[in-house]
Amino acid sequence: MTLAVIILLALGGLALALAAPNFDERPTVLGGISGTIFGVTLLLGFAAMHESGVLYGAVQQGPLTGLAIVLLSLVGLLAAAGAAIRENGFAAGSGEVHALMMWGILGGVLLVGSAHLLMFFLGLELSAYSTYVLVGYDRDRRFGTEAAAKYLMLGAVGSALLLFGMALLYAETGSIAYAGIAAGLSAHPSALAVGGLALMLVGIGFKLAWVPFHAWAPDAYQGALPLMAGYLSVAPKTAVALGLAVMLTQAFGDAAGMVRGWITALAAVSVVLGSFWAMGQGDIKRLLAYSTIVHMGFLGMGLASGTLTGYVAVAYYLAAYIVTSLGMFFSLEALEAHGIASNLEAWKGLGRRNPMVGVLIAVFVLSLAGAPLLAGFLAKLYVFAALAQAGSWAALIVAVIMVIFGYFFYFRILTALFLEEPGEKPAVEVSATAISLMFILAAAVFVLGVWPSPLMQWLKTAVASLMI
Amino acid sequence: MVTLGHFLLLSGLLMAIGLYGVLTRRNLIAVLMSVEILLNAAALAFVSVAAYRDPHLFAGQIFALFIIVVAAAELSIGFAILLNVYRSHGVVESDAISEMRG
Numbered sequence: 375m376t377l378a379v380i381i382l383l384a385l386g387g388l389a390l391a392l393a394a395p396n397f398d399e400r401p402t403v404l405g406g407i408s409g410t411i412f413g414v415t416l417l418l419g420f421a422a423m424h425e426s427g428v429l430y431g432a433v434q435q436g437p438l439t440g441l442a443i444v445l446l447s448l449v450g451l452l453a454a455a456g457a458a459i460r461e462n463g464f465a466a467g468s469g470e471v472h473a474l475m476m477w478g479i480l481g482g483v484l485l486v487g488s489a490h491l492l493m494f495f496l497g498l499e500l501s502a503y504s505t506y507v508l509v510g511y512d513r514d515r516r517f518g519t520e521a522a523a524k525y526l527m528l529g530a531v532g533s534a535l536l537l538f539g540m541a542l543l544y545a546e547t548g549s550i551a552y553a554g555i556a557a558g559l560s561a562h563p564s565a566l567a568v569g570g571l572a573l574m575l576v577g578i579g580f581k582l583a584w585v586p587f588h589a590w591a592p593d594a595y596q597g598a599l600p601l602m603a604g605y606l607s608v609a610p611k612t613a614v615a616l617g618l619a620v621m622l623t624q625a626f627g628d629a630a631g632m633v634r635g636w637i638t639a640l641a642a643v644s645v646v647l648g649s650f651w652a653m654g655q656g657d658i659k660r661l662l663a664y665s666t667i668v669h670m671g672f673l674g675m676g677l678a679s680g681t682l683t684g685y686v687a688v689a690y691y692l693a694a695y696i697v698t699s700l701g702m703f704f705s706l707e708a709l710e711a712h713g714i715a716s717n718l719e720a721w722k723g724l725g726r727r728n729p730m731v732g733v734l735i736a737v738f739v740l741s742l743a744g745a746p747l748l749a750g751f752l753a754k755l756y757v758f759a760a761l762a763q764a765g766s767w768a769a770l771i772v773a774v775i776m777v778i779f780g781y782f783f784y785f786r787i788l789t790a791l792f793l794e795e796p797g798e799k800p801a802v803e804v805s806a807t808a809i810s811l812m813f814i815l816a817a818a819v820f821v822l823g824v825w826p827s828p829l830m831q832w833l834k835t836a837v838a839s840l841m842i
Numbered sequence: 843m844v845t846l847g848h849f850l851l852l853s854g855l856l857m858a859i860g861l862y863g864v865l866t867r868r869n870l871i872a873v874l875m876s877v878e879i880l881l882n883a884a885a886l887a888f889v890s891v892a893a894y895r896d897p898h899l900f901a902g903q904i905f906a907l908f909i910i911v912v913a914a915a916e917l918s919i920g921f922a923i924l925l926n927v928y929r930s931h932g933v934v935e936s937d938a939i940s941e942m943r944g
Contacts, residue, residue, distance in 0.1 A: 490901075491905075492908060495908070495912075496912070499916070503915060503919055507922075517941070517942055519923065519926045520939040522926070523924065523939050524939060527877065530881075530920070531861070531880065533916075534880035534881050534883070534884055535880075537881065537888075538853070538854075538884045540888075540905075541884050541902075544888065544896075544901070545850060545887070545891040548895040549896075549901070550902075551901075597942065
């Protein structure tokens with residue numbers, strides 16, 4: 375099944391890219407094809423969870439790869455649906471958008487399933503390249519082009535550092551397979567191995583936008599079309615976070631404890647500085663970029679706890695973040711399609727100009743902030759529980775303080791939505807497609823927040839395979 | 843006697859040169875060239891480790907081949923984006939692409 379998913383995504387992307395010019399007038403056809411393929415891979419993902427063994431020595435089959443296929447296919451499915459918000463398609467062609475997203479998801483699946491460093495690297499690059507193109511996709515947006523250039527330069531430096539780190543680990547252990555590397559690393563590794571691990575973590579930190587490797591994120595989010603920014607905020611992050619969990623448990627052997635310490639430090643710095651920088655932002659996409667940085671910090675704390683509880687919390691966090699963040703960016707996409715810019719000034723009184731849209735956006739913002747009854751609250755709670763169980767009290771205290779601090783910058787959006795006077799601004803109309811998508815995602819946010827036990831049970835069985 | 847350490851030192855130096863280029867060059871094409879130096883430094887490290895540490899399996903050599911292919915893909919995307927930068931901004935200098943401010 376894993377093999378079928380890989381082939382389906384690779385050929386599906388190719389078919390979409392080739393068919394694209396014939397469907398310029400009917401972009402929804404391409405979205406439909408893309409959505410169907412992701413629907414099929416989503417179901418295949420559930421079947422893939424019962425497999426075992428390693429494909430061609432390169433891709434592990436198993437519950438975790440299945441989980442990655444399910445989560446990433448969900449992202450793909452939602453993003454394909456989200457493309458329908460722009461009813462006339464994208465000016466530069468719609469088929470390529472779907473193709474690039476599909477290849478990006480394929481890269482993510484390979485990255486999580488990788489059994490050695492080469493496959494990890496290829497998966498990471500495949501998922502990164504599609505995002506470089508997607509960020510700069512609309513050639514007529516000055517900011518988009520500018521953001522794509524910055525993102526590509528920094529991303530390329532990140533990959534090069536990651537590669538050099540891999541080479542140093544290879545020099546230390548004589549192997550690029552996860553099992554061989556784990557066997558060659560001790561709890562007190564040599565300077566060579568420490569350097570290799572540190573450089574690899576820097577490369578991964580670039581992709582997860584941990585401070586101080588986050589510089590590309592605000593520009594990329596602000597410059598990209600909201601749909602692309604939404605994809606960028608969930609697809610590569612989900613894949614890299616799960617891939618890092620696999621590496622921590624299978625590749626780093628006895629040195630994993632040291633790496634987890636570094637991750638805790640990076641995560642704590644991301645949570646604190648990300649929250650402070652988010653305070654001063656007037657552009658909502660920039661604000662959401664810093665919000666992503668903070669969320670990736672919380673996620674990193676969960677990863678660093680190194681327990682089953684921690685990894686399950688990370689998986690739940692990713693699921694919650696996928697529905698919340700995509701919902702938020704779909705709202706931005708819908709508003710931008712109707713000429714409302716993504717800044718607090720333009721959003722003044724939005725909740726009064728269109729109460730339905732205002733309430734739906736409020737659900738996503740509250741979930742991002744971590745308000746009770748919503749998915750974002752439980753996600754943070756599970757991470758905190760994992761931190762407490764692992765005895766990381768310092769990280770826990772920092773995290774709790776920053777959650778409370780985070781309420782302030784999320785409430786700035788809510789204040790603009792509901793409390794400020796709309797003035798002369800006209801009523802806001804949003805397409806039925808956009809409203810129904812936002813409604814489905816808001817419902818998902820709510821359901822995950824009040825009834826998490828089936829999902830948690832399922833995640834536990836999937837993630838338990840990591841701990842063997 | 844040339845050892846693995848010498849090769850790793852050389853690729854480390856190339857890495858430093860590439861990073862220096864990325865940080866100091868104003869012209870974005872020169873930055874992309876520096877990125878190429880960075881990627882080739884990693885490729886050199888892989889082949890030298892393969893020669894000294896792993897003479898029977900060719901993992902390092904294969905890795906280096908993949909790096910070359912991936913670098914070509916990366917730079918082709920990079921130049922496509924720079925072409926767009928030139929179209930919209932008229933120059934490919936890093937000062938020109940700093941209009942966004944938080």
